Amino acid sequence: MEIIKGGVTSPAGFKAAGIHAGLKKAKKDMAFLLSSADAVTAGVFTTNKVKAAPVIWDQGVALSGIARAVVINSGNANACTGRQGLLDAEETAAAAAALAGTEKGKVYVCSTGVIGVPMDMDKIKAGVSALYPLLSEDGGEDAAAAICTTDTFSKEAAAEVMIGGKKVTIGGMAKGSGMIHPNMATMLAFVTTDAVISHGTLQKMLGTTVEDTFNMISVDGDTSTNDTCLVLANGMAGNEEIVFGTEAYDEFEKAFRYVLGTLAKLITRDGEGAGRFIEMNVVNALTEKDARILARAVISSSLVKAAFFGSDANWGRILCAMGYSGADFDPSLVDLSFSSAKGTIETVKAGEPLPFSEEKAKEILLEKEITVTADCHQGSGRATAWGCDLTYDYVRINGDYRS
């Protein structure tokens, strides 16, 4: 696998564009992604019972297994908008399909932004029309910018692998920021590839990879109405079909995991108001499931997050979060350490506190990237979760998001 610079237009046969269509005050707010041929597709969607209209539409497209295009807008989530919201999502798909010469059933529609406000369909349709002629193989960056909401930077990743002598490329873009939590929170992620792969294989790979990447990050514990992760594979690399259980599968999955993992971590780094990036490793847990639950509980705890904001080596709050996580573990066996570029401190051994230098701890925790490791000494389950600190800015950003 080779990491390359790029995004959704890095694989062969994908064009994209991003513009300001007037849904937001000044920033880019609409994107169009088009494959030059029908693509095999897979999707993972929010588990929230309140699903935005475009999510309901997209679930149908993903089930059909074939897609050509994606239209994305920021500024309005088209959520809690009733029957009209569903009609608006369908109309958006139809407008894009007409231009691209395909059926509306092959066009995904994704929306992010404020909840409960009807879509301004005049702007949306004018946006689709304005985007189409701008579609370009260099448009990935503009599209990545257009899908952002409170994100402070665009999120892209790409990688190449050789499959039986053919170069296969995977690219992706995502938006995150608020409401990022395990089980897909307001997060939109789009992955493109020119690989030849079946719908079933792609859907399976997406499901397992999302478990270890997007479902292991948290910004504030809320799960949104719009979370969506879509993959389009248009087969233009001409490789032999990637089949489960082969070396080619493993190689491709590694690159796929790299792209999704990188996007997930970029989302966490850019969590609303985030000042620090926290990686929580749980090792030697009873089971992998327990490890996952433990790691997620720690990065989701407001008290742990506030302690990191204050560069406070408050290991007690970490043990406490593990304690209420619901995972099976024995607190009296746990070792706990903090590390960063400035070194490592061991704070707990077999469930009991170790003496450590508060100055050294402060030095380590003042860094921007901190790793916490909990060794459960019970089995071989391991998991990593990523989060950020809880800051004044998070409160400010979310205190008056609608105005």
Added chain:
Amino acid sequence: MEIIKGGVTSPAGFKAAGIHAGLKKAKKDMAFLLSSADAVTAGVFTTNKVKAAPVIWDQGVALSGIARAVVINSGNANACTGRQGLLDAEETAAAAAALAGTEKGKVYVCSTGVIGVPMDMDKIKAGVSALYPLLSEDGGEDAAAAICTTDTFSKEAAAEVMIGGKKVTIGGMAKGSGMIHPNMATMLAFVTTDAVISHGTLQKMLGTTVEDTFNMISVDGDTSTNDTCLVLANGMAGNEEIVFGTEAYDEFEKAFRYVLGTLAKLITRDGEGAGRFIEMNVVNALTEKDARILARAVISSSLVKAAFFGSDANWGRILCAMGYSGADFDPSLVDLSFSSAKGTIETVKAGEPLPFSEEKAKEILLEKEITVTADCHQGSGRATAWGCDLTYDYVRINGDYRS
């Protein structure tokens, strides 16, 4: 039932005291509560797998069904302190028992404060000795002050009922502030009564009442290692024994529920950094359990809490939190309204947004006490949960709690 001014020393036969024993810099930090006779007792404890040493000790006392005294300290939680922590809790109980002329097995020990620091037993033992001669029937207020940590005010409540011509009194005190969450978070609550009641009846009543009171509040979603709610009933009112299924039981339970509910709401009002008090009512849910889950999810959501900080009528976040709560409900049937002393606005009808005046909404939400009502139109389940907003001060207080 008559509401009276008072606390743990309001019922006959209870004395208390509170002093500064040197665990905290200047504020009162130790309390002693003594019944003049053996009392029937019941307790509910944290569900966290990481239990502080005194919790483990107290579970034994509660199981025995008989208690005489409670020693409480703030400033140090005696949690994650290993075997020494257990010995320290036992030694504290023994010191108090020796003075009170009882067995250590009848003395509860409760601690709250920082995690992972060994107890300063010299100060604790000196504190117990200093407290004993100060025990008084007017000492409830001092005790209530001594158990506080980041609380900004003491929390007390009391009520009287007539049972078969005898006056029965119930009093209580609590400490809360950070880490308050359903299923008992760093919360200590002590309830005294002079009622004649059996251990089994008292334990049952405590369990069901805690479900509707302390387990329906949230400050930040973390569940602590030390949460404890204890009841002592010393029988000095001389009433006929309170038995389940009688009018006397119902009357007593009403007063008991008033005391616990009042303490729970006081804890929420004093949540770390809280500026607003939020009451979330769910009505006509499929089941009472669904109603509970829905109400708790809303008051636990960081995004909802931040919206209340900004006086933002962001009903979409409320529906969204209900959506990921895990409860069974149909979003397309829900009505949602906000109200306060300034009036009411209906924002959602059958899952779809209603137009409303933003000025009117702001006026309502600028109040300090806000009620949100969600009508699920599906059954007869109802529940109420209490929470507070998420503020800059919460982040400040928790960013550097240890120093």
